Amino acid sequence: MHYDVFNGDADGIIALLQLRLAEPKQSTLVTGVKRDINLVAKVDTTEADTLTVLDISMAKNIDGLNRALDAGAKVFYADHHQAGDIPQHENLDANIDLDANTCTALIIDKLLEGKFHAWAIAAAYGDNLIAKADELADKAGYSQEQKEQLKELGTLINYNGYGAKVEDLHFSPDELFKALLQYPSPFDVIADSNSPYYQLQKAYQQDMELALAVKPTHQSALLGMFELPNTAASRRISGVYGNLLANQNPDSAHAVLTENVPCPENQEITYTVSLRAPLSNKQGAGGICGSFPTGGGRAAAAGVNALPKEQVEAFIEAVESYYR
Ligand SMILES: [Mn+2]
Secondary structure: OEEEEEOOOHHHHHHHHHHHOOOOOOOEEEEEEEEEOOOHHHHHOOOEEEEEEEEOOOOOHHHHHHHHHHHHOEEEEOOOOOOOOOOOOOOOOEEEEOOOOOOOHHHHHHHHOOOOOOHHHHHHHHHOOOOHHHHHHHOOOOOOOHHHHHHHHHHOOOOOHHOHHHHHHOOOOEEEEEEHHOOOHHHHHHOOOOOOHHHHHHHHHHHHHHHOOOOOEEOOOEEEEEEEEOOOHHHHHHHHHHHHHHHHHHOOOEEEEEOOOOOOOOOOOOOEEEOOOOOOOOOOOOHHHOOOOOOOOOOOOEEEEEEEEHHHHHHHHHHHHHHO
């Protein structure tokens, strides 16, 4: 049995898309919402199995990975998140690159020598590597209009991955992957008026209008913070909205807080936090979020799963003292 284990965001989906366009394979798809990164442990592997694992931190999946390797499974792993100590194992093919200006789809693009380069560029846009994606698109000779198309498609696929649970999403990530696999080029998706692109475009506009109507709860030169209500629309738009804010104001950090469903036992209010480091200084977000009990992430983009309401002030202070 082959398992394709991948993050449910644009980078994870498009990393796998490139591999399966290049090498079609019957596989069991293991994925989830973007935040659901503990995926390898969900696979019950045996010696005969092979796994492809994409765009989820090896450090966070190390127990599942070791179990799969111990069972004798062969694992191909590509990622750009914190890896921890990479196991030295003959059955592990690890392709890890922690460069802040790369993403998993670009790692795969290199391995495939640019075979599905337009897809890889769309993924880079989707992972908010705008400058890198622009550079690659220019090098590939795409027009301004084509660049905008790749950027919008990547952004929309990325947007689809955000939610607390798969039911929040417009497409479950495995369904979206299967739908997109019909298109060898992202421009074919845009040319097909029945493709997910148009459904996501409409949904995105509706969710974004709701987010844009919310005023900041904290605004300084160092940090803009916004609080969105406890709705599926907020959970879908929060991450992409954070990217939009970061691009609008590249010298400031941004935090988008989405109110969680209150804790059933004590009705405690907590927030899901998306933190973006200033684009002009892509550092610190992972460390800041990691200093709160349910937080973590990368230097440029990180989050906290359940920040108690009474810790919001401490969070603001942690962000501002880091970037001051
Ligand atoms: Mn990624």
